[in-house]
Amino acid sequence: MVKQTIQIFARVKPTVRKQQQGIYSIDEDEKLTPNLEIILPRDLADGFVNNKRESYKFKFQKIFDQGASQETIFENIAKPVAESVLAGYNGTIFAYGQTGSGKTFTITGGAERYSDRGIIPRTLSYIFEQLQKDSSTIHTTHISYLEIYNECGYDLLDPRHEASSLEDLPKVTILEDPDQNIHLKNLSLHQAATEEEALNLLFLGDTNRMIAETPMNQASTRSHCIFTIHLSSKEPGSATVRHAKLHLVDLAGSERVAKTGVGGQLLTEAKYINLSLHYLEQVIIALSEKHRAHIPYRNSMMTSVLRDSLGGNCMTTMIATLSLEKRNIDESISTCRFAQRVALIKNEAVLNEEIDPRLMIIRLQKEIQELKDELAIFTGEQRTEALSDAELLQLEKLITSFLDDQDPESRLEVGTDMRKIHHCFHHLKKLLNDKKIHGKSTVSCEIKDQDCQEPLKEEEYKKLRDILQQRDNEINILVNMLKKEKKKAQDALHLSSMDRSECRHSQSLPFPPGNPEGLRTLPSSAPKQIQDVSTFGYRSSLLHRKTGMREEMSLGRQEAFEIFKRDHADSVTIEDNKQILKQRFSEAKALGESINETRSKIGRLKEEITQRHMQQVALGVSENIAMPSMPDLLEEKLRSQLEEEKRRYKTMFTHLKALKVEIEHLQLLMDKAKMKLQKEFEAWWTEEATSLQVNSPAVNSLSHVKPFPQTPEFQQETSQPLFNKSNVNARKILPSPSPIPHSQEHNSTSASLESSVPERPASSVPLTGDSQTDSDILAFIKARQSILQKKCTSSAPSVWIMRKVRPREPT
Numbered sequence: 001m002v003k004q005t006i007q008i009f010a011r012v013k014p015t016v017r018k019q020q021q022g023i024y025s026i027d028e029d030e031k032l033t034p035n036l037e038i039i040l041p042r043d044l045a046d047g048f049v050n051n052k053r054e055s056y057k058f059k060f061q062k063i064f065d066q067g068a069s070q071e072t073i074f075e076n077i078a079k080p081v082a083e084s085v086l087a088g089y090n091g092t093i094f095a096y097g098q099t100g101s102g103k104t105f106t107i108t109g110g111a112e113r114y115s116d117r118g119i120i121p122r123t124l125s126y127i128f129e130q131l132q133k134d135s136s137t138i139h140t141t142h143i144s145y146l147e148i149y150n151e152c153g154y155d156l157l158d159p160r161h162e163a164s165s166l167e168d169l170p171k172v173t174i175l176e177d178p179d180q181n182i183h184l185k186n187l188s189l190h191q192a193a194t195e196e197e198a199l200n201l202l203f204l205g206d207t208n209r210m211i212a213e214t215p216m217n218q219a220s221t222r223s224h225c226i227f228t229i230h231l232s233s234k235e236p237g238s239a240t241v242r243h244a245k246l247h248l249v250d251l252a253g254s255e256r257v258a259k260t261g262v263g264g265q266l267l268t269e270a271k272y273i274n275l276s277l278h279y280l281e282q283v284i285i286a287l288s289e290k291h292r293a294h295i296p297y298r299n300s301m302m303t304s305v306l307r308d309s310l311g312g313n314c315m316t317t318m319i320a321t322l323s324l325e326k327r328n329i330d331e332s333i334s335t336c337r338f339a340q341r342v343a344l345i346k347n348e349a350v351l352n353e354e355i356d357p358r359l360m361i362i363r364l365q366k367e368i369q370e371l372k373d374e375l376a377i378f379t380g381e382q383r384t385e386a387l388s389d390a391e392l393l394q395l396e397k398l399i400t401s402f403l404d405d406q407d408p409e410s411r412l413e414v415g416t417d418m419r420k421i422h423h424c425f426h427h428l429k430k431l432l433n434d435k436k437i438h439g440k441s442t443v444s445c446e447i448k449d450q451d452c453q454e455p456l457k458e459e460e461y462k463k464l465r466d467i468l469q470q471r472d473n474e475i476n477i478l479v480n481m482l483k484k485e486k487k488k489a490q491d492a493l494h495l496s497s498m499d500r501s502e503c504r505h506s507q508s509l510p511f512p513p514g515n516p517e518g519l520r521t522l523p524s525s526a527p528k529q530i531q532d533v534s535t536f537g538y539r540s541s542l543l544h545r546k547t548g549m550r551e552e553m554s555l556g557r558q559e560a561f562e563i564f565k566r567d568h569a570d571s572v573t574i575e576d577n578k579q580i581l582k583q584r585f586s587e588a589k590a591l592g593e594s595i596n597e598t599r600s601k602i603g604r605l606k607e608e609i610t611q612r613h614m615q616q617v618a619l620g621v622s623e624n625i626a627m628p629s630m631p632d633l634l635e636e637k638l639r640s641q642l643e644e645e646k647r648r649y650k651t652m653f654t655h656l657k658a659l660k661v662e663i664e665h666l667q668l669l670m671d672k673a674k675m676k677l678q679k680e681f682e683a684w685w686t687e688e689a690t691s692l693q694v695n696s697p698a699v700n701s702l703s704h705v706k707p708f709p710q711t712p713e714f715q716q717e718t719s720q721p722l723f724n725k726s727n728v729n730a731r732k733i734l735p736s737p738s739p740i741p742h743s744q745e746h747n748s749t750s751a752s753l754e755s756s757v758p759e760r761p762a763s764s765v766p767l768t769g770d771s772q773t774d775s776d777i778l779a780f781i782k783a784r785q786s787i788l789q790k791k792c793t794s795s796a797p798s799v800w801i802m803r804k805v806r807p808r809e810p811t
């Protein structure tokens with residue numbers, strides 16, 4: 001049993017502007033516990049002059065200032081917890097702090113760079129690496145991902161996300177067994193055999209969460225998310241199984257309702273959060289008070305789920321995330337105060353071992369049989385009738401597999417029946433005699449062979465050959481995947497340059513469903529590939545349903561999407577990541593080639609060594625002298641070269657594996673960013689279509705056209721009166737060639753604007769009769785108008801435009 005108080009750490013988020021930074025200092029004496037001092041300037045507006053400043057000091061296990069990297073956070077905070085989980089103890093890491101202070105960044109990671117990976121992906125990577133190293137134990141890993149929102153639990157990995165909206169899914173509920181153990185009903189557990197599979201689950205959960213979120217339901221700041229890694233391990237042959245759970249928790253924002261200052265729906269939510277964090281606080285207060293008999297875990301779902309993590313069988317760590325800007329000082333102080341109370345809680349972690357009843361039964365059955373057999377020997381119970389043919393055949397099969405078994409400990413189990421024992425001896429004798437007759441010549445041959453091979457024993461040689469074969473296969477798979485990726489990248493390039501109409505037939509979506517860059521790369525085994533494909537298929541269809549996206553995009557919609565995409569703030573990140581990805585692919589390719597070269601070199605060296613050795617032996621035989629006792633210098637040299645090449649091979653292989661993980665991660669990040677983009681586009685599109693229907697007679701009036709909800713810089717632009725904007729940069733919104741035949745197209749003068757905007761009601765626009773296509777056409781026209789409008793603001797006479805196309809202030 002390990003007794004430990006909850007470990008508390010502080011992490012300060014980088015402030016964007018230095019002048020907004022509050023005053024704080026970190027006092028880190030090697031011998032003492034580090035101190036965070038926050039200085040609160042006395043408010044001079046209180047009416048009296050007071051130069052004294054109030055200072056608050058808080059102790060933490062360690063404090064990470066603004067510059068701390070994700071790697072440092074993982075090494076110092078998460079790695080020790082992951083290690084104890086691997087040793088069989090439960091662990092929890094939770095991030096607490098106000099919205100925007102960096103909880104999600106710390107727990108899951110940033111959405112842009114690979115180096116921004118947070119605690120979850122790094123911990124998964126570490127755990128799988130350790131499990132792979134330990135081949136003496138059988139491990140299984142499962143993942144679950146729970147979201148608690150307004151006191152209801154949702155399974156973020158429920159496959160039914162595809163078919164239903166969040167509200168229609170069965171809620172995760174808590175069940176308590178007579179031993180007061182908590183069980184979560186409707187929370188699915190997914191086995192993950194590799195880091196890749198676990199990462200896919202993480203991204204799937206995050207995507208489900210993102211898709212369920214709407215502006216009315218900003219779940220990410222108001223809900224708690226618990227990502228759990230369940231580990232079980234067992235020694236082969238043992239009936240004892242070890243279970244350990246690691247909860248990685250991203251709590252809701254800890255800000256108070258008063259500050260939220262909102263009404264209606266949002267207030268209800270804020271109250272809930274407060275309520276749920278309030279209950280967490282109550283549990284923590286109760287736990288930190290000595291001799292408190294009752295701990296109110298049951299008051300909220302979150303405290304029930306995290307019951308073990310708080311004062312129970314768990315090693316728990318809290319990260320207080322702080323945004324120390326002046327306006328956030330109050331919240332930061334309350335976060336630190338909360339942490340100080342948490343630090344008083346003592347947990348008692350025990351090894352969670354249990355006996356697997358099935359294995360126990362098998363073991364007991366065997367023991368009973370053995371005892372019965374022994375008893376039969378003692379009681380002298382004999383059987384006289386002859387063994388049947390089937391029994392004889394069965395015995396011979398047993399003998400063959402016994403002889404084939406390489407394990408020196410293996411036994412030939414025939415019980416105590418003397419007839420069977422005799423038959424076995426008889427059969428073995430026969431086999432031995434047969435072998436003597438047939439095998440005399442071969443045996444001597446083998447002995448000679450073995451002599452020749454002495455330095456590189458046959459067994460060792462075989463082992464090396466097998467390893468080489470395995471590596472060969474791995475490399476072939478990797479190289480194939482790289483080829484496929486490259487081809488896909490080329491195809492994508494080709495496609496984008498293709499005529500739009502062709503594009504329409506070959507590609508129904510701006511991003512093909514699921515994974516636009518192709519299937520997952522570099523899977524290490526075929527069955528996994530299938531799993532990956534299904535995950536992504538699932539993900540894409542999920543997106544379709546959730547975003548209301550249709551398989552076939554009309555031309556107008558496609559065009560609008562292209563522009564939307566180009567102007568979106570995230571497109572820079574997507575482009576950047578695409579570039580990095582390309583770079584990584586070529587790195588991986590080059591590495592794959594070097595690995596291949598090294599492999600052939602190893603093969604050649606081995607061949608040379610064998611030949612050299614044979615020459616030496618032949619020399620000895622011909623000159624009738626024994627093997628020279630002096631080591632052969634050339635052979636030694638070859639051997640050291642071989643070792644060197646093997647080392648190189650291993651290093652490169654490890655590097656290639658790391659590259660593979662990075663490529664995987666980058667692709668997932670991009671998938672996520674693209675889904676977000678598409679989702680935002682769909683929302684914008686729907687909104688436009690709705691407003692179009694409402695205002696249909698005025699489709700020619702530009703007064704209600706809402707600009708794309710794009711980069712903040714553009715929003716700023718449009719919120720200013722247009723006559724001030726004669727220098728607006730129009731590059732971003734240049735219209736692309738129109739798929740709809742327009743008589744007058746995109747001239748940048750105001751006159752041509754007038755003619756490009758249909759001066760007639762929407763009903764007189766040539767429509768197809770299909771309502772969906774029609775609304776697409778109308779929406780396209782509107783999008784086009786909004787583009788032209790933006791374009792014209794940059795060059796047209798401002799007063800005219802003011803009258804004609806001034807947009808509404810953005811909502």
Ligand code: ADP
Nearest residue numbers: 013014098099100101102103104105106110221
């Ligand atoms: P929370 O989950 O607490 O509401 P987030 O993790 O979403 O906050 O962080 C808010 C923003 O600040 C995000 O854009 C995030 O990328 C950024 N951020 C937070 N912490 C850091 C950090 N340590 N370094 C860089 N950016 C950060």
Ligand code: MG
Nearest residue numbers: 103104220221
């Ligand atoms: Mg967050």
